[in-house]
Amino acid sequence: MSFWLLLTVNSVTFGGLLFLLSAGFSLIFGLMRIPNLTHGSMFMVGAYLGSSFLSGALGFSLNFWVAALIAAAEVAVLGALMERLLLRRLAGQQLAQVLVTLGVSFMVADLCLMGWGGDPISVATPPGLGGFVRAGAAVFPLYRMAVIVIAVVFAVALWLMLERTRLGAMIRAGVDDPQMARVVGIRVSQLFTVVFALGAGLAGFAGMIGAPILSVYPGLDQDMLPLALVVVILGGTGSLLGSFVGSIIVGFIYNFGQALLPELAYFVLFLPMVLVLVLRPQGLFGGQIP
Amino acid sequence: MSPVSPRHIAIAVAIIALIVVPYAINQPYYVNIASQILLYAVFALGLNVLVGYAGLVSLGHAGLSGAAAYAVAYLLAAGHGHTVAIVGGLAAGLVVTAGFAALSLRATGISFIMITLALGEIIWGLAYRWISITNGDNGINVSSRPAPFGLPLDSASAFYDVTLIVFLLALVACAIFVGSPFGAALTGTRDQPRRMNALGFHVWMIRFWAFMFSGLLSSVSGVLFIYYYQFISPPALALTSSAEVLLMVISGGAGTLLGPVVGASLVVIIKLVVSAYVSRWNFMLGAIFVAIVVFMPEGLVPGTVRLARAAWREVNRRGLLAQPTIGGQKS
Numbered sequence: 001m002s003f004w005l006l007l008t009v010n011s012v013t014f015g016g017l018l019f020l021l022s023a024g025f026s027l028i029f030g031l032m033r034i035p036n037l038t039h040g041s042m043f044m045v046g047a048y049l050g051s052s053f054l055s056g057a058l059g060f061s062l063n064f065w066v067a068a069l070i071a072a073a074e075v076a077v078l079g080a081l082m083e084r085l086l087l088r089r090l091a092g093q094q095l096a097q098v099l100v101t102l103g104v105s106f107m108v109a110d111l112c113l114m115g116w117g118g119d120p121i122s123v124a125t126p127p128g129l130g131g132f133v134r135a136g137a138a139v140f141p142l143y144r145m146a147v148i149v150i151a152v153v154f155a156v157a158l159w160l161m162l163e164r165t166r167l168g169a170m171i172r173a174g175v176d177d178p179q180m181a182r183v184v185g186i187r188v189s190q191l192f193t194v195v196f197a198l199g200a201g202l203a204g205f206a207g208m209i210g211a212p213i214l215s216v217y218p219g220l221d222q223d224m225l226p227l228a229l230v231v232v233i234l235g236g237t238g239s240l241l242g243s244f245v246g247s248i249i250v251g252f253i254y255n256f257g258q259a260l261l262p263e264l265a266y267f268v269l270f271l272p273m274v275l276v277l278v279l280r281p282q283g284l285f286g287g288q289i290p
Numbered sequence: 291m292s293p294v295s296p297r298h299i300a301i302a303v304a305i306i307a308l309i310v311v312p313y314a315i316n317q318p319y320y321v322n323i324a325s326q327i328l329l330y331a332v333f334a335l336g337l338n339v340l341v342g343y344a345g346l347v348s349l350g351h352a353g354l355s356g357a358a359a360y361a362v363a364y365l366l367a368a369g370h371g372h373t374v375a376i377v378g379g380l381a382a383g384l385v386v387t388a389g390f391a392a393l394s395l396r397a398t399g400i401s402f403i404m405i406t407l408a409l410g411e412i413i414w415g416l417a418y419r420w421i422s423i424t425n426g427d428n429g430i431n432v433s434s435r436p437a438p439f440g441l442p443l444d445s446a447s448a449f450y451d452v453t454l455i456v457f458l459l460a461l462v463a464c465a466i467f468v469g470s471p472f473g474a475a476l477t478g479t480r481d482q483p484r485r486m487n488a489l490g491f492h493v494w495m496i497r498f499w500a501f502m503f504s505g506l507l508s509s510v511s512g513v514l515f516i517y518y519y520q521f522i523s524p525p526a527l528a529l530t531s532s533a534e535v536l537l538m539v540i541s542g543g544a545g546t547l548l549g550p551v552v553g554a555s556l557v558v559i560i561k562l563v564v565s566a567y568v569s570r571w572n573f574m575l576g577a578i579f580v581a582i583v584v585f586m587p588e589g590l591v592p593g594t595v596r597l598a599r600a601a602w603r604e605v606n607r608r609g610l611l612a613q614p615t616i617g618g619q620k621s
Contacts, residue, residue, distance in 0.1 A: 035404045089584060094400055095347060096583045099540070102349070102533055103579030110573035222529055226411035229404050263422060266415025273408065274393060281396040 015251025016151025020206035024199025030238020040225030041108040046204025064126035072205035079200025120217035236286020318446035329514040334550030336507025342545030345480035350410025355512030356527035358383030363430035372436035383509025391501035429523025543589030
């Protein structure tokens with residue numbers, strides 16, 4: 001019984017991480033109409049940077065959460081720079097933009113290998129969250145519960161930002177109809193930078209938050225990117241609710257798959273994708289495919 | 291076109307050179323490089339059918355050739371003969387291709403890239419985790435090469451000869467394909483899918499068979515791959531491998547018959563040269579990708595020509611103001 005409960009908690013935790021990763025991915029896709037193939041790299045760079053801050057790369061050891069936030073901010077700046085310096089030059093050429101993000105993801109992966117070496121780096125759980133919660137016979141790891149809480153808080157905050165603020169309204173307008181948004185005076189190209197930085201920052205933050213669970217290793221980017229892709233294919237692009245539901249589904253399938261069919265864990269992800277692509281190609285909550 | 295045009299002569303010279311050069315060099319190292327170029331050229335030709343002529347960019351093709359290669363390795367390890375292994379490998383490649391096509395052709399454009407990427411990574415994950423079949427990270431060794439008609443292929447030059455024959459067959463098949471009514475219909479679906487639909491063509495079906503042809507060539511290259519390296523492991527199926535082949539197609543010039551061949555030669559040679567001096571091939575791969583996409587989106591060969599022409603015009607404009615410029619058109 002407690003095996004199933006623990007598996008469920010793990011699934012929801014992983015789903016929460018995936019949500020942090022794929023919400024930005026989905027927004028960037030919705031607004032700029034390109035899958036940002038560096039998104040896995042952003043996740044990995046966030047984790048590497050955060051782990052370095054934690055182990056005292058700045059001369060003193062930072063608190064876990066501060067390290068995560070600084071790492072996220074740095075990744076956000078990297079994202080904004082990439083959007084400004086590279087993608088901006090290729091405005092309107094979607095294919096070229098996708099290929100550039102692919103090229104950059106290889107460069108980032110190799111640079112990380114150069115900078116941090118090939119050995120996995122394990123990150124300790126933040127102090128105070130290393131314990132367990134007991135509820136009857138079941139035992140829940142505290143940190144995983146915290147990750148779920150963080151994911152829910154971010155989901156609500158993102159939703160409020162998108163639905164209740166001026167910036168959110170502009171982003172929604174840009175997603176729905178970029179030309180019309182430009183006509184009414186929204187500077188869509190500036191939104192691109194903002195959304196790109198936001199998405200990158202979220203991915204970097206997710207990387208550091210996930211580090212105590214997943215650890216940090218070369219190839220983490222290539223492990224996470226397909227999961228984000230599957231989430232977005234399932235949930236539909238540009239939809240926050242879609243990424244939330246998609247993340248939870250993928251979290252469950254991936255974790256249960258790993259526990260029950262360890263050899264086919266990656267393959268079972270294929271099944272929901274098949275179903276969605278056959279029955280509803282635009283994704284569960286997606287609009288029309290652009 | 292006249293019966294014997296300069297183009298025909300050039301092609302004949304190139305083929306004779308391809309046959310003669312390995313014997314002239316006669317060093318296994320260089321002959322092996324030539325084999326590598328040709329087996330990747332077959333792969334690039336296959337991907338080019340989709341990227342160049344159907345306008346569908348796939349980032350999952352390493353999964354197709356990898357499936358074929360793994361099937362060959364698995365069948366050989368299970369004790370079957372080479373004929374069964376090769377036929378089984380091609381069949382496995384085609385089955386996986388059909389699955390890829392059925393799913394990814396639900397979309398076009400950017401969504402198509404996303405779906406093929408995800409599918410390719412799933413095949414990679416299968417190769418990595420399905421240890422009872424694929425032996426996981428350790429990969430599968432293939433102990434022997436086949437000996438068609440009693441001729442062993444163990445030497446570098448014998449393998450090169452077979453690879454060359456396969457490559458030429460693939461090239462001819464592509465030329466016939468592109469020139470056929472089906473090829474014309476395929477480029478039609480690339481440029482004007484709606485009009486093609488209105489004209490009564492079954493756009494989905496045309497794309498599906500193009501995908502199958504692309505998958506067949508990829509599987510053939512996968513079979514060549516497993517016999518050339520006599521080893522396969524999951525990295526051969528990773529996103530980097532798919533991207534490498536895409537780089538070959540794009541750098542040579544997508545949608546041209548010989549572009550992928552040029553691209554394959556370039557990428558294989560650059561990779562060998564870079565790997566000999568630094569261990570940063572992935573960084574270079576990414577950098578070349580970015581550079582080509584930003585500066586020469588039409589491919590290295592046409593791009594160099596364009597840049598050279600632009601430079602030449604610039605020189606002429608500054609030097610001889612009296613001479614009128616002809617250019618201005620985009621190549």
